[in-house]
């Protein structure tokens with residue numbers, strides 16, 4: 001496998017594309033590891049192909065699992081002993097740090113007293129994003145702006161008024177009210193950004209903080225088509241798309257012969273992170289997963305069939321009814337009769353054991369979250385370069401503030417006409 005050469009700042013077009021290509025090849029090479037479904041398959045295929053790796057993860061303690069889930073580079077290096085191509089991980093996910101100094105971030109972040117109605121994490125994310133895109137020269141268009149938290153943050157350091165597009169009328173009302181209350185030069189407009197007749201204001205700097213899937217792709221597409229002077233996007237929820245299968249935006253990636261094909265479900269792995277979920281939520285998710293796995297063991301025995309049986313999402317009240325209540329509800333949904341002799345305690349323990357195993361197999365899958373995300377975002381960078389932009393791609397804040405911490409910052413290079421490609 002060829003890895004990208006050290007990124008060349010003098011030829012960003014080449015480095016973004018070659019980085020994308022190296023990730024593409026690496027992801028294809030390791031497909032069985034990230035396309036496995038540990039929740040449904042007690043023995044994923046890769047555990048037979050790489051028994052050393054399977055033994056490594058099976059031998060990890062719970063704390064080691066937590067630590068390695070937060071430190072995939074360390075996991076890749078340990079796992080590299082059994083599958084040496086995994087050691088390329090660190091090089092493949094390395095990106096420039098686009099976060100300015102703590103002082104600059106503090107200056108760009110609204111003080112708490114002026115951040116009315118703004119959740120603490122959103123206030124800090126908006127501040128970090130605003131600091132990373134300074135200086136602002138044009139008037140700003142905040143894409144899918146919600147209540148305009150980012151708009152108000154940006155307005156404090158922007159020479160021109162900030163405009164927001166948002167389609168939810170209630171959020172638009174709140175956004176305008178909060179702007180007036182704060183004395184911020186912000187106006188939020190009710191607008192569906194996917195509307196076919198969308199009229200983009202000329203010469204604005206388009207920004208999007210966590211606009212989901214097709215929404216941020218729409219800004220990248222229509223914003224560059226309109227030749228907006230600058231586009232700054234921190235993408236999220238890549239799997240929210242109407243495209244089946246997912247198709248890269250750039251001509252170069254889309255026409256690559258050996259291109260990875262991703263379903264929305266594959267893409268979902270890129271955003272499967274819970275670093276910001278409160279401990280209580282994580283504990284509850286774990287308990288329900290154990291119950292589901294316990295019921296899975298029970299249903300396999302009852303049906304005499306070693307296949308996973310999908311169970312729909314459960315009503316939240318079930319969490320108070322214990323494992324037995326859960327099994328009775330799930331059996332009802334799947335029209336399975338539970339014998340009076342069912343040993344619920346046994347199956348609850350089976351669920352706990354299976355969960356520990358799934359946790360360790362998932363650890364291996366999680367190694368591919370950032371590479372999949374980068375495969376998608378590097379293609380955006382290549383696309384913007386094809387359209388005549390100079391692009392920076394890096395991290396605008398620490399992932400503990402938000403795991404969706406990538407920033408794509410593209411400035412239109414005057415004099416370079418966008419490359420026209422006819423899509424096949």
Ligand SMILES: C[S@@+](CC[C@H](N)C(=O)[O-])C[C@H]1O[C@@H](n2cnc3c(N)ncnc32)[C@H](O)[C@@H]1O
Nearest residue numbers: 144145146166167168191192193194209210211
């Ligand atoms: C995840 S929120 C991000 C909000 C804001 N950028 C922030 O960081 O606080 C996505 C926003 O997109 C809005 N939205 C969804 N679809 C939209 C559409 N087609 N047109 C405009 N806004 C849309 C939602 O109502 C929501 O406010």
